[in-house]
Amino acid sequence: MQANIVEAVNDALHTEMAADERVLVFGEDVAKSGGVFRATDELLDAFGSDRVVDTPLSEIAIVGGATGLAMYGYRPVAEIQFSGFLPPAFDQLVTNASRIRWRTRGELSASMVVRMPYGAGVRALEHHSESLEGSYAHVPGLRVVAPSTPADTKGLLTSAIRDPDPVLFMEPKRLYRSFREDVPEGDYTVPLDEAVVRTEGSDVTVIAWGAMMPPTLEATENLDADAEVIDLRTISPMDTETVVESVQKTGRAVVVHEGPRSGGVGSDIVACINDEALMYLEAPVERVTGFDTPVPLLSMEDYYFPHPPQIRASIERALSV
Template sequence: MANELRMVEAVRQALGEELGRDESVVVYGQDVAVNGGVFRATQGLVEEHPNRVYDAPVAESGIVGLGVGLAAHGLRPIAEIQFSGFMHQAYHQIQQHAARLRSRSRGSYECPMTIRSPYGGGIRALEHHSESFEAGYAHTPGLKVVVPSTPADTKGLLTSSIRDPDPVVFLEPTRLYRAFREPVPEGDHTVPLGEARTVEEGDDVTVVCWGAMVREATRAAESVDADVEVIDPRTIFPLDSETVLDSVRKTGRCVVVHEAPRTAGMAAEIVARINDEALYYLEAPVERVTGYDVPFPLFAREDEYLPDEGRIAAGIERALSA
């Protein structure tokens, strides 16, 4: 059985079902209880689970630090940071404590904590509300980093993240929250962490992308005269290299797309892995279509910053013509 849901509704369904399934799950964050979150992703949960959904002060470090303690003592906290641009205020708790708890305690403690946050551009937000810092979290050993691109994947990946024994940073693309609906399975629905999804199959060129870029890349693939394979890693770390490498070995060409800045972004890591493991299969250098090495602009220049169908299509054409 499946219902047609938007991404924000899939988030709410996953949280509600896990709260009902497992009494150790707690949900908390800024405005998540009474107001249901800034995007209403948690709307109604406090009425359904009044003792396990809480509002928190505007103190990101405290929100994450509390979760580390709750997780170490047997609970499964799900903390919401209102926008990912403000997760930096909690980065020391994420990097120094949540991510290291298992190794620091030599396995005596786990940190089954999920840190949810809206992320990415495209909604005309204010400063610090549109950042894409997934590469920074992927560079933190001990963390898993997840970015969904569809409502069904959102529910499945979030459910798997909540059940995982280690901390997960779960980044929800804000401009996809209400962008479209698709069937989302009711009840127990999981998507394994660390497994990529082949969105479209093709033989001429591989496009690797995630989050909001998947829709842009799919549109770009339809606009070019080529057979394009589109791969969505879904989990930035651990990264499913083999699915990407198998695709590149087949097509011989690759374009990697993300809205984060270009320098030291995840595209650079993916290119490095392709060069390590599939260099002799390449017919052309791997193209990168990314954001720019500048602070995320305010809304008047947002469209010029974000990769779109046209820029991605141009990248595909460059890879095909090289």
């Protein structure tokens, strides 16, 4: 079937709820209205109010409730309306959900998913456009996933629901309805913790994920070099093997992410490359990132996140050495 990302989310939820009665969906406005972006549309009609539940406006209660349900054997999928609303629930993710299996020596686990749209570019209000994957990637026991295509969205979300550990599933809302592609119907999974090479090349490795994949791919078009573009997909735990193998082949690397530069995931990627592929590098690793500021409002946000010309300039700089 042809689907965009928000439709792929809905299809994955519908398919998993039909296959496993332990799968529950809840969050603010997910039932009657089908969610802010309609990602949970028609699930209430299909599965009833016992499995699709509108919650109070309390993120800590949403994630805390998901943690408790997961410990009792359910597979909850909690929606946080926007990524900037998740910090109040940070305590539940860090203190409880991420360490239940460690704390109980494997007797209990928190098989749960926290979904949230993230990123700038849709002219949203304050606290609606953050890209803070770096903060959550630092938490042991918590998977952080960011798909960039509809097919990967369905496959990765299905795998996340079935995973025994908590998964933070970051959906690039700027891409929600930007394009459609073929998405397999029925049972379909994409492995977690595995990056994918979107385009193969021999001259420079370009690493990105989520909403940064389209501008990265655009930046490598008609380049006077062969760029190998890696879509990280799972941010934590990271598929460093794919990254290192590519850099060992190309000798150059550029990392692109929307979040702030300081403490960003890009820093970890650079460190990994320096640890495992330093002697293969022909040039310093370039980073193209957001700024160390809150996401600005309205049209000013266009100056915040990386665009194809900036990415291309960094690629050409790496190639010029």
